[in-house]
Amino acid sequence: MENWDEIRTAFQVARLGTVSGAADVLGVHHATVIRHIDALERRLGAKLFQRHARGYTPTEAGRDLLSVAQTTEEQFAHLSSRIKGQGETVSGELVVTSIAGMADLLTPVMVSFQQKWPEVRVRFLTDMRVFRLDYGEAHVAIRAGAGPEEPDNVVQPLARIQSGLYATQAYIDRFGKPASEADFAGHRFVCVDHENTRAPFYRWLRATVQPDQIAYAATEAAALEEAVRHGAGIGFISCFRAALDPGLIEILPPRPEWEAPLRIVTHVDLHRTRKVQAFLTHLKDAAKDWAFCN
Amino acid sequence: MENWDEIRTAFQVARLGTVSGAADVLGVHHATVIRHIDALERRLGAKLFQRHARGYTPTEAGRDLLSVAQTTEEQFAHLSSRIKGQGETVSGELVVTSIAGMADLLTPVMVSFQQKWPEVRVRFLTDMRVFRLDYGEAHVAIRAGAGPEEPDNVVQPLARIQSGLYATQAYIDRFGKPASEADFAGHRFVCVDHENTRAPFYRWLRATVQPDQIAYAATEAAALEEAVRHGAGIGFISCFRAALDPGLIEILPPRPEWEAPLRIVTHVDLHRTRKVQAFLTHLKDAAKDWAFCN
DNA sequence: CCAGTCCTGTGCGGGGATGCACAGAAAACG
DNA sequence: CGTTTTCTGTGCATCCCCGCACAGGACTGG
Numbered sequence: 114m115e116n117w118d119e120i121r122t123a124f125q126v127a128r129l130g131t132v133s134g135a136a137d138v139l140g141v142h143h144a145t146v147i148r149h150i151d152a153l154e155r156r157l158g159a160k161l162f163q164r165h166a167r168g169y170t171p172t173e174a175g176r177d178l179l180s181v182a183q184t185t186e187e188q189f190a191h192l193s194s195r196i197k198g199q200g201e202t203v204s205g206e207l208v209v210t211s212i213a214g215m216a217d218l219l220t221p222v223m224v225s226f227q228q229k230w231p232e233v234r235v236r237f238l239t240d241m242r243v244f245r246l247d248y249g250e251a252h253v254a255i256r257a258g259a260g261p262e263e264p265d266n267v268v269q270p271l272a273r274i275q276s277g278l279y280a281t282q283a284y285i286d287r288f289g290k291p292a293s294e295a296d297f298a299g300h301r302f303v304c305v306d307h308e309n310t311r312a313p314f315y316r317w318l319r320a321t322v323q324p325d326q327i328a329y330a331a332t333e334a335a336a337l338e339e340a341v342r343h344g345a346g347i348g349f350i351s352c353f354r355a356a357l358d359p360g361l362i363e364i365l366p367p368r369p370e371w372e373a374p375l376r377i378v379t380h381v382d383l384h385r386t387r388k389v390q391a392f393l394t395h396l397k398d399a400a401k402d403w404a405f406c407n
Numbered sequence: 408m409e410n411w412d413e414i415r416t417a418f419q420v421a422r423l424g425t426v427s428g429a430a431d432v433l434g435v436h437h438a439t440v441i442r443h444i445d446a447l448e449r450r451l452g453a454k455l456f457q458r459h460a461r462g463y464t465p466t467e468a469g470r471d472l473l474s475v476a477q478t479t480e481e482q483f484a485h486l487s488s489r490i491k492g493q494g495e496t497v498s499g500e501l502v503v504t505s506i507a508g509m510a511d512l513l514t515p516v517m518v519s520f521q522q523k524w525p526e527v528r529v530r531f532l533t534d535m536r537v538f539r540l541d542y543g544e545a546h547v548a549i550r551a552g553a554g555p556e557e558p559d560n561v562v563q564p565l566a567r568i569q570s571g572l573y574a575t576q577a578y579i580d581r582f583g584k585p586a587s588e589a590d591f592a593g594h595r596f597v598c599v600d601h602e603n604t605r606a607p608f609y610r611w612l613r614a615t616v617q618p619d620q621i622a623y624a625a626t627e628a629a630a631l632e633e634a635v636r637h638g639a640g641i642g643f644i645s646c647f648r649a650a651l652d653p654g655l656i657e658i659l660p661p662r663p664e665w666e667a668p669l670r671i672v673t674h675v676d677l678h679r680t681r682k683v684q685a686f687l688t689h690l691k692d693a694a695k696d697w698a699f700c701n
Numbered sequence: 702c703c704a705g706t707c708c709t710g711t712g713c714g715g716g717g718a719t720g721c722a723c724a725g726a727a728a729a730c731g
Numbered sequence: 732c733g734t735t736t737t738c739t740g741t742g743c744a745t746c747c748c749c750g751c752a753c754a755g756g757a758c759t760g761g
Contacts (some may be wrong), residue, residue, distance in 0.1 A: 117411035163543035265553035
């Protein structure tokens with residue numbers, strides 16, 4: 114049963130009873146309709162219509178085709194209206210991805226978005242690997258820094274994450290509290306375990322302190338944060354996360370050159386849809402109210 | 408949603424994930440697949456796939472199309488196998504038409520046929536007008552005489568209906584019983600009200616008796632029979648019907664030149680199907696056992 | 702009875718869809 | 732890291748499908 118167009122042609126002939134009428138509805142020449150019917154009947158090896166000078170009357174097989182194709186046409190019509198309308202409606206799935214550390218910042222935003230648009234089902238994916246927007250893995254990605262992007266990705270700045278240097282009281286009790294980077298001698302630091310990291314504050318840290326001052330290194334941001342919380346050394350923590358933990362003491366306040374830009378990345382095809390646009394405006398509105406950002 | 412072939416193409420792409428794979432399955436060049444997708448997306452005004460160098464991944468709309476077209480393909484496959492197989496199976500409707508007078512002769516044949524093939528639903532249509540086989544109004548028609556037929560009709564002889572001359576005892580008591588046509592003077596007859604009837608016995612009657620001897624005329628065979636039963640005169644009744652009524656007295660026994668041929672008429676397209684063939688053999692078998700025929 | 706209308710059916714010419722070849726890019730593999 | 736494979740995408744030539752025109756047949760209405 115290849116060539117669905119011929120089925121559609123036969124369907125209209127069965128529905129209307131004449132080749133000419135079907136040709137009008139289909140917008141083709143009636144000769145084309147006759148050829149479609151002939152080809153379809155030859156492939157099926159059975160007559161679909163009784164031909165007479167007054168028109169085509171469907172046989173039992175033709176009436177069978179009529180009822181099947183009737184539902185098919187309705188299904189396709191519904192599908193078409195769904196697809197045509199879905200770009201304009203805010204419904205269906207919205208897949209957002211980011212690095213794991215953003216969860217507590219983004220979750221309230223996405224929850225309120227879901228409450229604003231109840232038709233939307235939100236999926237928030239965090240994973241080690243970077244999700245690929247051009248594979249359709251997510252509608253929106255929130256990423257940190259100015260990494261390389263796929264050619265078809267549209268990237269917008271969302272906010273600048275301010276980070277400061279923090280340590281625990283236990284660390285200060287043991288090693289003291291430096292007043293500025295001039296007092297860093299003898300202190301121990303927590304840093305990412307990656308030579309050419311793109312995070313500006315870690316680049317500053319590697320440039321400022323001696324390599325042997327880095328007492329604790331890890332690849333994951335959450336692991337580094339935990340290390341600071343357990344007194345492994347002085348380390349960078351984003352202000353909004355540090356504010357949640359009263360046990361953290363600010364060693365140096367955030368500086369503009371430490372700020373890490375947060376980017377919204379979407380695929381160009383999905384960027385235009387109303388659903389994605391609605392989420393982007395919602396996200397930007399929420400970001401305006403974020404403290405510790407600017 | 409015109410052009411169902413493009414939907415089929417998109418369905419295969421969504422199912423297989425690559426343009427090349429879909430092209431192989433569809434038996435077309437992969438360039439054709441790309442053009443189908445592009446055309447379909449442009450008409451829908453929405454993206455169905457995320458394009459990347461490794462293949463096409465369906466978007467939400469593409470997944471919607473996938474599930475709809477999946478059922479469509481199954482429906483069409485079932486339809487195809489039904490139509491391809493229906494010529495080989497004995498099932499569905501069987502529409503038989505004849506003149507009304509044949510009902511008591513044909514009904515037991517059709518009932519036993521339906522019991523032999525329980526999948527078949529039999530419809531027996533009798534009407535004044537002649538049903539047109541080329542309009543698909545019936546599969547099989549049983550007709551009397553050698554009337555003109557449509558060019559695409561295939562006609563087979565079924566049996567020769569024997570008829571004799573009958574009257575009631577009441578008529579004989581009043582007018583006597585003729586020994587042969589030589590005694591017909593003074594008798595009254597029942598005849599069809601049609602000058603150029605093709606029934607051989609009525610042609611013989613009109614040629615044998617005087618016009619004013621025809622005391623009762625009617626157009627319908629059943630009306631003529633009833634007239635004889637009520638003593639209106641001597642009239643032709645087919646032997647198999649006369650045998651059912653003990654009140655009818657045979658005036659003249661059936662003659663070969665009075666026999667009316669019974670024909671089976673089918674449309675050439677339906678004649679080949681197993682269902683029609685099964686009925687034809689069943690009907691001919693039954694006709695062999697008919698008494699009063701040969 | 703005859704013109705008018707509507708339908709099917711077919712040969713012919715043109716154009717659009719298709720196949721082909723090649724380029725380019727990305728993933729896979731040793 | 733270079734090679735191979737696989738897949739997309741596009742310009743070009745070709746072929747097939749489609750539209751056109753006309754013939755023929757059947758029903759209709761005056």
